[in-house]
Amino acid sequence: MSEISSAESELIGGATRQFLRRRAFWNRFAAYWLLAAALVSVLVTVGIVYVLVTESLPFFNQVSLVDFLTDTQWTPMFENARYGVMTLVSATLTVAGIALAVAIPAGLALAIYLSEYARPAVRESVKPLLELLEGVPTVVYGFFALLFVTPLLQTFIPGLAGFNMLAPGLVMGIMILPYTASVSEDAMRAVPMGLREAGYALGYSRFRVATRVVIPAALSGITAAFILGMSRAVGETMVVAIAAGQNPNFTFNPTEGAATITAYIVQMAMGDLPHGSLAYQSVFAAGFVLFLITLTFNLIGFFLRRRFREAY
Amino acid sequence: MEADATRVVASGVRFQRLVAANRRTDIMMASIGILVLMVASALLASVLVDLILTGWPRLINPDFYTNFPSRKPEQAGIISAMVGTALVMLVTAVVSVPLAVAAGIYLEEYAPKNWLSDIIDINVSNLAGVPSIIYGLLALGLFVYGFGLGETILTAGLVLALLILPVIIVATREAIRSIPRDLREAAYGLGADKWQTVSHYVLPAARPGILTGTIVGLARAIGEAAPVITIGALTFIAFLPPPPVQSTPPFVNFDWLTSPFTVMPIQLFNWVSRPQAEFHINAAATGVVLMVMTLAMNGLAIYIRYQLRKHQRS
Incomplete structure (x- = not known):
């Protein structure tokens, strides 16, 4: 002024x-x-x-906080309602774990390929493809998990339930793959050329430069990519609501169906919940737990990425 | 290990073999990368093909696009879902674009380096990672019950606008950041003040980037079901909201904002959740329509970005 x-x-x-x-x-x-x-x-x-x-x-x-965190039953609609949120958390973590088991190795391989091996022309045409994959609506992935992947898996795994955590987990892994791959590729490409050249000058092969120079240098960025991917998998809703079933079930067995936190919220929201009832409030309590989990992941990811950007 | 390899190379004894081994790992790594790529694209293709094959009988039936949902799967259509999606997107775009562009301009051009700017910055990146269902709970607790907006098109449009706010903010910031300093300095040199520079020079130059971000954000909003389900849109809608335009003065009509509604992802979810396989055909056909829309929008965004880059290079 x-x-x-x-x-x-x-x-x-x-x-x-x-x-x-x-x-x-x-x-x-x-x-x-x-x-x-x-x-x-x-x-x-x-x-x-x-x-x-x-x-x-x-x-x-x-509901006491101790019961909320230690009970292994989640039966809000029963006469004797019990609210053990770990029931929902166990399913959430199982599905997210399967998703990460797909997305981490595949995402890392794709990121290494794009940043260290692919010619620029290939990279330029692959990035849009990843964006298209990211743009597929999650309800569509849910449909695919329930009516395509589950029947396919049932031919290999005879005991697989119609609603299970394996199929949505695998589909979700492919779903978060473009995101984790492109964030970790950004991190790898930000590593200065000089570091790579120093590696080559020592006689390293391309593979060694990638694994001994680029990945360690980009580690905080790559970690951020997977933590943010984890956060997405935990918060993903429609795939699990459609394909993982809506029955709260304290289990880590991927061939069984179980309701995740997000699936529970969807299930309760579909019925007419009286405003202010305990069941209505339980939706927000579950949502609060979900929010805290994703917030933690997001903040860790944010600071890791920021630290990485400052380093180079 | 490394020292070993160097010695062998220096002596020239196993040089050929070392080169061959390195070449093999290179080829292996590249093939793993290409394999992942091919699996991912094959998946995208098989999703689309599976939907088209399953939904074909309904897709080729014109009634599907003009009928209301029905208890009889062979008569059910998506007209109310398509109209609902169009109207909700209208609200979303009108609310989110001005807000997000303004916030992006503030963060890039105005924000001083202080704690408040830091908080806004961290906040935007955190919002981008908040699960969409949490936005649904925000809408349920605040818009539906707190503000009394009810389960209406307005509520759905608002919550989706908040959901894509970070997407457009980030795109706006990147677009503004990519504009060279020279442009601003030329404007200042001509005597323009800060606001004139931003509104007359920076913003028009950033328009393609902002447009791209907006299209990507809206494509995401079209496919989102979770936040709309929580506000209670999963209902059997056999009527259309009142039209936004009318032939009598004042020609525009805002009654549609408070109308109950359904949108395409909700309709898909409703049909796929039913046990009868006949409804799954409808769900698949809805999925094709939904995917064609989102793929077309994302494709348009990619095309605009490509043109922009070509333009900048020349």
Whole structure:
């Protein structure tokens, strides 16, 4: 603002004081308006935390936190309702674990290939393909997991239930693959050429440069990619809601069906939940747990990526 | 190990063999990468082919696109879902684009280096990772019950707008960042002030990048089912919302905002959740329509970006 007022005294012959004042006003007005828009995004987070806390607090008045965290039954619709959230967490982690077991090796291999081996022309045409894969709606993946992958797997694994955690886990692994591959490829490409050349000067082969130089140098970025991928797998909803079943089941056995946190929320939201009932609040308590898990992953991922960007 | 290899090379004894071994690992690594790529593309293709094959009888039937949902699978159609999706996307675009572009401009051009900017920055990246179902809970607790907006098109449009806010913010920031400093300095040199520079020069130059981000964000919003399910859209909708335009003054009509609705991913979910295989045919056909829409939108975004890059290079 000081620049404008000094300009005002100098320019007073050329431009009217009123004109300059109007310009100063619009500049300040625009700056405040833009700040307000940026603050809306903060309000969204505040709103999320507010809703989750206020709706689940009454829940914890009736269900003790110890029961919530240690009970292995989740039966909100029974006469004798029990709320052991670990039932839902076990299924969530099982599915996410299967997804990562697919996405980590495949994503790493693809990232190494794209950043160290592929010619630029190949890389330029592969990236759009990955974006297209990322753009497929998750309900479609759910349909595919239930009606294509599960019957296919049942021919190999006779005991596989119609709703199981294996098929959605595998499909989800392919689903988060483009994301983990492109984030870790970005991290690898950000490693300075000089480091690679130093490796070649020592007589390293390309494979050795990739595994001994590039991957260690890009490790925080690659780790961030997989932590953020984990966060996505934990929060993914439609694939598990369609294909993993909706029966809360404390198990880590991938051939059984079990409701994840997200599937439970969907299931309860489909029925007409009376506003303010314990079952209604349990949805928000489960959502709160989900939010805390993903928030932890997201923050770790954010700081790892930031540290990586600062390093190079 | 390395020292060993070097000595052997220096003596020239097993040089050929070492080169051959390195070449083998290179070929192996490249083939693993290509294999992963091929599996991923084969999956994309098989999803599409499986949907088309399963949904074919409904896809070629014009009634499918003009009928309402029905208890009889062979008469059920997606007209209410398509109209619902179009109207919800209208709300989403109108709300999210101005907000996200403004926030992106603020973060790139205005934000001073202080704790508040840091918080906004961290907040945007965290929002991008919040699961969509959590946005659904936000909408259920705040929009439906807190503000009393009910289970309406307006609520769905708002929640999807918040969901894609980070996508468009990030795209806007990248587009603005890629604009050379010279452009700004030329504008300042002509006597433009900050807002004039931003609104007359920076923003138009960033438009293709912002457009790309918006299309990608909207494509994501079209396919999202989770946040819309939680606000209670999974209903049997056998009517259309009142049209937004009418022939009598004032020609526009906002009653549709408060209408109950369904959208395409919800309709798909509804049909795939039923035990009868006849409904799965409808679900597959809906999936084809949905995938064609999202693939077309993402393809358009990729094309715009490609053109932009070609333009910048020349």
